[in-house]
Amino acid sequence: MILAFIGQPNCGKSTIFNYYSGYQAIVSNFPGTTVKYTVSRVVHGGEELTCVDLPGVYSLTSIDQAELESRNYLLKEEADVIINVIDASLLSRSLELTLELMSLERPMVVVLNMMDEAERKGIRLKPTLLSHLLGVPVVTTVASQGKGLTELLDTAVEAGRLQIRPAAVTFSRDVEEEIAELSDSLDPKLAQELGLPWRFFLIKLLEDDPYLLEEVGRRHPEVIPLVRNHQKILAHSHGRPPETVISSERHALAVNLFEQVARVIPAEKPKWRDRLDWVATHRVWGYGLLILVLGLFFQVVFRVGQAAEEFLLSYLELSQAFLKESLGEASLAYHLVGEGVLLGIFGGIGIVAPYLVPFLVGLALLEDSGYLPRVAFLMDNLMHRLGLHGKSIIPFILGYGCSVPAVMATRILESPRDRLVVALLSILIPCSARSVIIFALVAAILGPYWGLAVYLLNLVIIALLGRLSTWLVKEVSPGLLMEIPEYRLPTLKNVFHKSWRSLKDFIVVAWPILIVGSTVLSLLKFYGFNDWVNALFTPLTDVLDLPAAVGTTLIFGIMRKELSLVMLHEALGTTQPETVLSHAQLLTFTVFVLFYIPCAATIAALGREVGWKGAAIGVVGSLTLALGLALVTRGLATLFL
Numbered sequence: 001m002i003l004a005f006i007g008q009p010n011c012g013k014s015t016i017f018n019y020y021s022g023y024q025a026i027v028s029n030f031p032g033t034t035v036k037y038t039v040s041r042v043v044h045g046g047e048e049l050t051c052v053d054l055p056g057v058y059s060l061t062s063i064d065q066a067e068l069e070s071r072n073y074l075l076k077e078e079a080d081v082i083i084n085v086i087d088a089s090l091l092s093r094s095l096e097l098t099l100e101l102m103s104l105e106r107p108m109v110v111v112l113n114m115m116d117e118a119e120r121k122g123i124r125l126k127p128t129l130l131s132h133l134l135g136v137p138v139v140t141t142v143a144s145q146g147k148g149l150t151e152l153l154d155t156a157v158e159a160g161r162l163q164i165r166p167a168a169v170t171f172s173r174d175v176e177e178e179i180a181e182l183s184d185s186l187d188p189k190l191a192q193e194l195g196l197p198w199r200f201f202l203i204k205l206l207e208d209d210p211y212l213l214e215e216v217g218r219r220h221p222e223v224i225p226l227v228r229n230h231q232k233i234l235a236h237s238h239g240r241p242p243e244t245v246i247s248s249e250r251h252a253l254a255v256n257l258f259e260q261v262a263r264v265i266p267a268e269k270p271k272w273r274d275r276l277d278w279v280a281t282h283r284v285w286g287y288g289l290l291i292l293v294l295g296l297f298f299q300v301v302f303r304v305g306q307a308a309e310e311f312l313l314s315y316l317e318l319s320q321a322f323l324k325e326s327l328g329e330a331s332l333a334y335h336l337v338g339e340g341v342l343l344g345i346f347g348g349i350g351i352v353a354p355y356l357v358p359f360l361v362g363l364a365l366l367e368d369s370g371y372l373p374r375v376a377f378l379m380d381n382l383m384h385r386l387g388l389h390g391k392s393i394i395p396f397i398l399g400y401g402c403s404v405p406a407v408m409a410t411r412i413l414e415s416p417r418d419r420l421v422v423a424l425l426s427i428l429i430p431c432s433a434r435s436v437i438i439f440a441l442v443a444a445i446l447g448p449y450w451g452l453a454v455y456l457l458n459l460v461i462i463a464l465l466g467r468l469s470t471w472l473v474k475e476v477s478p479g480l481l482m483e484i485p486e487y488r489l490p491t492l493k494n495v496f497h498k499s500w501r502s503l504k505d506f507i508v509v510a511w512p513i514l515i516v517g518s519t520v521l522s523l524l525k526f527y528g529f530n531d532w533v534n535a536l537f538t539p540l541t542d543v544l545d546l547p548a549a550v551g552t553t554l555i556f557g558i559m560r561k562e563l564s565l566v567m568l569h570e571a572l573g574t575t576q577p578e579t580v581l582s583h584a585q586l587l588t589f590t591v592f593v594l595f596y597i598p599c600a601a602t603i604a605a606l607g608r609e610v611g612w613k614g615a616a617i618g619v620v621g622s623l624t625l626a627l628g629l630a631l632v633t634r635g636l637a638t639l640f641l
Contacts, residue, residue, distance in 0.1 A: 001160050002050045004079035006070060006101065008094055009056030012113040013085035015143040015494070017053040020044075020153065037073060044153050052079065060100050061209045061243070068211070069411075074104065077195060081160040082108045083152070088118035088125060088140070089486070091262060095254035096247075102134065102166035103200045107159045111152055112140045117486060122265035130261040135167030144491055168199075171249040174237055182206060182230045190220060206231060208243045273487050280374040290375060295452075297362050302448045305355035305439050312350030313575050316342065332526060339570065340522035344515030347566030348506070351575070352514075355439040356506060356562070359432050360499040363401055368490035368498075372397055386466035392422045396462075399429030401502060403602040406431075407609050421469045423610045424618050425462050427598045428625075430455065432502060433510075433561035434594050440565055441590050445578045454590060461595075461629065510560040517556050517563060518570050524552075530571075544588050544630050545638075547572070547580065557593055559600055564593050584637035591633045596626035 005013040021040030038053040054070040074082065084101050086094040091112070098110060112118075112127055131138035137155045141148035158164075170176065179202050191201035194215065204212045205227045217224045231242040238245045279285050323338035366372055376393040383392050392413070399406035406426040410419045430438060443451030524530035530552060534541070537551025549571040557564035568589070572580045581589070597619050598606070606615035 001047065001080045001157065002052065002078055003081050003083055003156050003160075004052045004054060004074065005083045005085060006054045006074065006097075007056060007085035007111075007113075008058055008087070008090075008097055011056065011085045011087040011094065012141075012143045013056070013083075014053055016083075016085060016111070016113065016141065016149060016152070017051055018497075019143065019146060019149050020049075020051050021053075037069060044157065047157070049153075049157070058097065059247075060097075061204065061207055074101075075194075075196065077106070080107065081156050082106050083111060083156055084108060085111045085113050088112040088115050089121050089123060091118070091123070091125065092255055092258035095257050096250045098134070099169050099250050099253055102136075102169050103197065103203060105165055105197045105200070107163050108136045108166050109152070109156045109159050110134060110136055110138045112138060113143050115140050115147075116142045116145075124263045124265065126261045130257070133167070133257060133260065136164060144488075144494070169250075169253065171246070171253075175234070175245065175249055178206065178230055178234050179203065182227070185226055185230075186223065190216065190223065193219065203246065206234060206242050207246045208241070276487065277374070280371065281377055286374070286378045290378060293366070293371065297366070298452055298455075299448060301355060301358045301362060301435075302439055302443045302451065304358045306444050308354035309350055309440065309444065312354065313346065316346040316350055316575060319346075335522045335526040336519060339525075339573070340519035341515060343522075343570055343575075344511075344518030344566070347514055347518065347569065348511040351440060351566055351569065352436050352506065352510075352562045353503075355436045356432055357499070357503060359435055359439075360401070360502050361495060363432075364495045364498040365490050368488065368494055370487045383466075386463055386470070388418065388422060388466050388469075392418065392425075395422055395426045396429055399426045399431060400435070401432055402505075403427050403429065403431045403598055404605045407602060407605040410609055420610045420614050421466070423606060423614065424621065425465060425469075427602055427606065427618055427622065428458065428462055428465075428595060430458055430594055431561065433506075433599070436562050437565045437590055437593055441568075441577065441586050445586060446583055450587075454587075454594065457591070457629075458594065461625070506560075506562070510562060513556070513559055514563055514566050517567060521552060521567060521570050525573075540627075543627075544592060545634055546585055546589060550589065554593075554596070557599075558597050561593065561599055584634060587637045588630050588634045592626045592630035594626070595629055596623050598622060 005017050007013045017038070017040070020042045021038075037055065040051050040053075042049050042051055052073070054073055055067060057067040057070045059067075060071050060074070073079070082101055082104065084098050086098065101108060110130070112125060112130075115125075118125060125140075127138045127140050137159055139148055139152045139155050141152060143149065171179070179199070182202050182205065183198070186202070188198050191198045194201070194212075196204075201212070205216070208231060213224065213227070216227075234242045234245055240248070280289055319342055320338050323334055323342070327334040327338065376397065379393045395406045395409040398409050403426065406429060407423050410423045410426070413419045413422060438451050438454050442454055521530065524533065530549070533555075534548040534551040537554060538548055540554075541548050541551050550568065553564045553567040553571050556567045568577060569575050574580060577586065597603075603615055603619060606618050
């Protein structure tokens with residue numbers, strides 16, 4: 001049996017999905033993070049169930065690419081039961097999607113999630129009455145605490161077996177008359193060809209659904225004039241476009257349902273969340289709070305990482321000293337074990353992890369608390385001034401975690417131009433791997449404010465390139481329209497699993513490469529072959545005024561960015577690069593690695609989302625930009641450092 005989880009963004013469906021599947025989906029207090037559906041299998045009551053987590057949607061009529069993916073999946077009729085997850089604290093608005101899903105005439109369960117949040121807002125609900133009115137089972141849950149989730153699965157399985165279908169959704173008389181007249185004019189086989197319920201098919205035609213009209217027009221072009229005529233009649237009788245008429249009908253029905261099943265107890269006075277929101281979204285104080293939060297975040301990551309790095313690397317030095325004495329510094333065994341395998345192991349534990357772990361935990365805390373959407377709200381005006389869609393801020397923020405989901409998140413942008421521009425800009429955002437390099441090389445050696453300056457430089461460059469894109473590819477981008485979720489106390493379980501998911505990617509993918517790469521590089525050094533490899537990069541390292549030994553580190557950086565850092569220690573033969581490189585060289589190297597060719601996984605994501613031509617532009621453009629900025633950095637750093 002296949003269970004499809006669907007709901008409006010930020011309703012908690014991914015949290016419910018993860019309860020059954022073991023934390024495979026992205027769970028976030030940040031709308032727009034789920035951009036493709038995730039599938040998992042779970043055994044319940046001796047039966048194997050397939051759970052599908054679909055991207056959040058506000059409607060089944062959408063031009064958003066991520067929402068279109070949910071719509072297409074549902075219309076394929078692969079799911080045996082549709083599980084509509086609703087934020088109980090936003091019931092009236094959420095029921096509009098429920099009414100639309102009901103028209104699919106499929107077995108369905110409605111989940112009133114976040115019941116604790118509804119209680120906090122003074123909303124008292126009657127789930128039994130709502131179930132009677134909708135004609136489908138209604139289950140109440142608090143997914144963050146695991147409440148009601150076992151009952152939900154039991155109910156969903158029963159609904160699938162008994163084929164419990166929702167009640168018919170009836171609009172006002174004049175709209176129903178127009179649906180009936182269109183029904184009399186068309187052949188039901190048209191809907192059968194597309195595998196759609198007849199009434200759903202008629203409503204979507206009247207609603208001016210672009211995808212359905214395009215498909216019908218391609219198969220039966222003679223039908224389109226007839227549909228347009230009925231749309232005009234509906235629009236003329238209401239004085240509004242047909243899609244607005246039907247959307248208003250659903251809205252009125254949703255409000256009526258809410259009034260029947262809910263009782264609202266008004267709050268007596270503003271609570272701390274309201275006061276905090278006033279500050280966080282204020283046009284002046286909001287930026288002050290943003291600077292304070294980011295400054296604190298930067299300091300915590302730097303201080304924790306620096307202390308952990310010094311502690312862990314002291315054991316590396318002791319281990320290497322022991323191996324030098326035991327195996328002999330000039331022996332092949334020491335090069336393999338002491339400088340190869342050991343440095344690779346400690347590179348992950350003592351160089352990357354000290355900065356990566358607090359960075360990932362801090363980012364998860366900011367995300368789950370609900371603060372990052374406020375940052376998106378603040379930055380919307382800036383995005384618009386740069387000629388970018390307001391939603392562009394979402395891929396950019398995700399990019400600080402990893403460039404791959406940042407590129408994938410560009411699906412939420414409607415315009416191909418916006419998707420291309422934002423995808424190419426998002427790969428320049430310092431992801432967690434690049435952030436490790438900034439913290440370990442610049443912040444740890446030159447000081448934390450130098451590291452902050454590198455981040456600011458990155459933002460300035462992205463802003464300038466965004467502005468340049470509006471001159472090269474002119475198109476007016478609308479502002480941001482996004483739900484601002486409630487503040488929530490991050491759960492330790494969710495923060496742990498979210499941080500672990502990213503850290504596991506480093507442990508499973510990057511760390512083995514790091515150990516193997518370190519061993520290979522130590523062998524090349526032992527036999528003198530590394531000079532041949534470095535010679536290939538001599539034109540580049542000479543221009544940047546970097547030691548020739550740095551050349552090999554850039555190869556590993558294309559596989560994973562954090563490998564450049566550890567390979568730098570291996571290539572220079574020390575865990576204290578400041579003893580070999582000047583401060584100007586450290587800055588130059590960091591700026592070049594920050595902007596140059598994205599990692600292989602990001603290139604693959606670019607190819608999938610914007611095409612391989614776009615990916616090629618990203619690779620060549622980032623390399624050119626990195627070289628230019630590194631040269632400028634070299635010149636300025638030489639003068640002032």
